[in-house]
Amino acid sequence: MSASTPPLGRPLVDPTEHFPALAALRAAVLRKDGDAVIAAFASLPDEDDRALACWAVAETPDAETFLQDLASRRPDDPLPNVLLANHLILRGWEIRSDARAEHVTREQFDAFHAHLRRAEILLIDVCAAHPRDALAWYLRLISARGLELGQSEARRRHDRLAEHHPHHFNAQSQLLQQLCPKWGGTWEEAHGYARDRAAAAPEGAPNGALVAVAQMERYLDIAQDRTKKAAEEYLREPATRAELLAASARSVLHPAARADAYQMVAAHNAFAAAHSLAGRPADAAPHFRALGDRATEFPWSYVSADHAGAFARHRKTALAQG
Structure with a gap:
């Protein structure tokens, strides 16, 4: 390492520690500031950046009630429902754990699938009304895998997204x-x-x-x-x-x-x-x-x-x- 290289510190795993904009976004969720959340996504034109921002919201503790309220106040905006769906998907995968299927209990699978089905209902509605919405199609790839919908359905969802966002x-x-x-x-x-x-x-x-x-x-x-x-x-x-x-x-x-x-x-x-x-x-x-x-x-x-x-x-x- 050269003398001009800044000294290295502890690894920062949380992306909100990497990017100040994501830290501000999470802070907005914690204080339940819906306008700031919407504005933060509007400032991100890159769809891959928006995807990481979506996870920063999903990983915020106790975000579900806030996102439900935000969705009810903005019925014509797809973003709140997408964020809520992402939160449900995350909670579902946490219940399932990252263990191989043979080590996941029936009760875990039932709760996991219930969360994914709730997310699917939200995302299907978003995709029907906003077929170019990259975040919704991206999340539907994750729910498709968890619900074991198979290769053909996963590729169909991928192809729908790729029609408008070919390098997501x-x-x-x-x-x-x-x-x-x-x-x-x-x-x-x-x-x-x-x-x-x-x-x-x-x-x-x-x-x-x-x-x-x-x-x-x-x-x-x-x-x-x-x-x-x-x-x-x-x-x-x-x-x-x-x-x-x-x-x-x-x-x-x-x-x-x-x-x-x-x-x-x-x-x-x-x-x-x-x-x-x-x-x-x-x-x-x-x-x-x-x-x-x-x-x-x-x-x-x-x-x-x-x-x-x-x-x-x-x-x-x-x-x-x-």
């Missing part, structure tokens, strides 16, 4: 999950989709990180079904490394990349994790330098239950060697 990184990330074997897909489909969407996106867009996400999903699958060593060997394959380097050069490390875009944090973390687990600190270093203290739970949660600690350890190694 968050939506593509959700469909990529659906295409993994754990949700009924195949590795051929998952890797093929990641490569195609990364290649189709504009230079400097975060979509190249889909390649890294697909590799991390494959890593986790191998680690769970075989051994961690076998998973690391997969990431070390020369073709795997070459694919990552090409994807990052065209996306997050390209001169056209927007350093202030919210999704660049998620994208750099995905690349950094994949290179780190493959034992390539020099390849991970540019991503850690771009990130500073800005960590994300995914994919570091695939590395350790202490995802912030995993980020910090690998960052230290990468910046010392790269």
Whole structure:
């Protein structure tokens, strides 16, 4: 690390710690200031930025009553119902947990599906009245997966969104999950989709990180079904490394990349994790330098239950060697 580089601190996992605008948005939800919430979204023209802002609202404790009241006061505005649906989806997934299906109880599944069905009712109405609403279609990809509606329905929802927003990184990330074997897909489909969407996106867009996400999903699958060593060997394959380097050069490390875009944090973390687990600190270093203290739970949660600690350890190694 050069002498001019600011000293690194603790990893900041909550995106409201990365971006002041998101902190202000969460504060508006906490004080139940509906006008400020609406204005905050109006100031975000980028749909991927709006998606992260949507989650910042959803993760605010005890937001449901406020969002219900906001929706009732603004019946012609789709945003409050979308935000409420996102909150319900989040609570549902928290009940389900991130365990494999065989470790989730029937009671958990029932409560999980009940939350998703409530969200679906809201989102179906929004999509009917506002078919170009990217947030609603994006969230319907998440609810489709949770309700086990299958590959065809997930692709249909993705395609409806892509008609108006062809490079929506968050939506593509959700469909990529659906295409993994754990949700009924195949590795051929998952890797093929990641490569195609990364290649189709504009230079400097975060979509190249889909390649890294697909590799991390494959890593986790191998680690769970075989051994961690076998998973690391997969990431070390020369073709795997070459694919990552090409994807990052065209996306997050390209001169056209927007350093202030919210999704660049998620994208750099995905690349950094994949290179780190493959034992390539020099390849991970540019991503850690771009990130500073800005960590994300995914994919570091695939590395350790202490995802912030995993980020910090690998960052230290990468910046010392790269």
